[in-house]
Amino acid sequence: xxxxxxxxxxxxxxxxxxxxxxxxxxxxxxxxxxxxxxxxxxxxxxxxxxxxxxxxxxxxxxxxxxxxxxxxxxxxxxxxxxxxxxxxxxxxxxxxxxxxxxxxxxxxxxxxxxxxxxxxxxxxxxxxxxxxxxxxxxxxxxxxxxxxxxxxxxxxx
Amino acid sequence: xxxxxxxxxxxxxxxxxxxxxxxxxxxxxxxxxxxxxxxxxxxxxxxxxxxxxxxxxxxxxxxxxxxxxxxxxxxxxxxxxxxxxxxxxxxxxxxxxxxxxxxxxxxxxxxxxxxxxxxxxxxxxxxxxxxxxxxxxxxxxxxxxxxxxxxxxxx
Numbered sequence: 001x002x003x004x005x006x007x008x009x010x011x012x013x014x015x016x017x018x019x020x021x022x023x024x025x026x027x028x029x030x031x032x033x034x035x036x037x038x039x040x041x042x043x044x045x046x047x048x049x050x051x052x053x054x055x056x057x058x059x060x061x062x063x064x065x066x067x068x069x070x071x072x073x074x075x076x077x078x079x080x081x082x083x084x085x086x087x088x089x090x091x092x093x094x095x096x097x098x099x100x101x102x103x104x105x106x107x108x109x110x111x112x113x114x115x116x117x118x119x120x121x122x123x124x125x126x127x128x129x130x131x132x133x134x135x136x137x138x139x140x141x142x143x144x145x146x147x148x149x150x151x152x153x154x155x156x157x
Numbered sequence: 158x159x160x161x162x163x164x165x166x167x168x169x170x171x172x173x174x175x176x177x178x179x180x181x182x183x184x185x186x187x188x189x190x191x192x193x194x195x196x197x198x199x200x201x202x203x204x205x206x207x208x209x210x211x212x213x214x215x216x217x218x219x220x221x222x223x224x225x226x227x228x229x230x231x232x233x234x235x236x237x238x239x240x241x242x243x244x245x246x247x248x249x250x251x252x253x254x255x256x257x258x259x260x261x262x263x264x265x266x267x268x269x270x271x272x273x274x275x276x277x278x279x280x281x282x283x284x285x286x287x288x289x290x291x292x293x294x295x296x297x298x299x300x301x302x303x304x305x306x307x308x309x310x311x312x
Contacts (some may be wrong), residue, residue, distance in 0.1 A: 004185075008175050008187065009178075009183065009184050009187070012172055012176060012188075013172070013173060013176055015169075016169040016170075016172045017169075017173065018172045019165075019166075019169045020166060020169045020173070020259075023162065023165070023166060026158055027164075029162075096178070097178055142220065
């Protein structure tokens, strides 16, 4: 049996836990997912019930059986070398043994005076992932999309 | 929340409940979704350490909660589905899920009975029920000879 076969439950459980956390908000839907050996990549939509999904962000889900944050950093470090990212993106690390979870921004949405920008990092800065954290993530994404028209206007003038 | 959303969340909760590690290196069961068009059953679950032993499950998720006195989960399984489960030659169960508490409840549907109007909460799924279910399924298959010995298509 290969390691991938042996680790099926890491993918299944991390995907299910991440999906449940995200969709605990009624205005959030997982639009598409790409399963991987140790998790999944989600494209997540905010306000998906109000017509075609246009406010999207990316969640890269990494499952683990380790509670060692040093190992989490090691497991996700390649995400910080990928890119470029044109949408807000974060990584969820989920310990499928304890169901504990943490998140870190890969491309963090930020509202600035004249619009919106994405901040990029070289290393993950993990925060505990719970319902409040999901609210925080979704609100940041929502505010970022609200600010984009200001950016376009600034560039046009 | 739409009916589809409740169904999706129910499937994720089912997957989590049934693959709880319970201090082991691997879960007891590996669930495999049968697809939206498969009749009666939603999942086939294999014993992880003996995948030739399996059982079927219909998952019912509700946001309506419980009846009072007795406390039973407000899910319904039709007589047609009950009859199909009983006719199935493999072990068959219903798992009811309360969406708000994310708790699951098990019911065996292997002997003739009326439709399920609401689900008993006697068998809340946790590590003890998972272990006992594993034993039940293993016992079922290990005491049967499942070999088709006289096939006309033998070489």
